[in-house]
Structures are given as C-alpha cells and as structure tokens.
Amino acid sequence: MSSEEALSRAEELLARLEAARARLDGTEDPDEAIDILQELAELAREVEGELQRAKRAAETEALTEPEPDAPPS
Secondary structure (H helix, E strand, O other): OOHHHHHHHHHHHHHHHHHHHHHHHHOOOHHHHHHHHHHHHHHHHHHHHHHHHHHHHHHHHHHHOOOOOOOOO
16 A cells, blocks of 8 residues: 555545544434544544554655666666
C-alpha cells in the first residue's frame, strides 16, 4: 500500500470518526453512548494504524526513489 493510499484510508476513517462523534453528541441514551464510545475508540486505533502504514510507506518510497541529481543508471 502506498503512502497516498494509507493517507486516503485514514481520511475516510477520520470522516467516520467525526460522524460517530456527532451521533454521540446527539444521544441521551447511556447505552448508546457507550456503544458509540467503543466505536470511537476502535476508529481511533484504525486511524493510528493507517497513519503508521503511511509513514512506513513514505519512508520506503523515499529510500527507493532515485536522487534528483543522480544520473540514470
């Protein structure tokens, strides 16, 4: 997975996280609030994982790209 793909996935997860947070703000049911908080925690873990994948992919991509001033091999 490329760094761009991982970042795109993280952005999708962040949108889901925001939607869940909005649902949390709109509920007064304690059981539903607990369920939403669990969902938020899981989404946050997924976002963190995608950001780590993006970081590793970017580091790998940087190592495999030729130097800008280097002549082609």
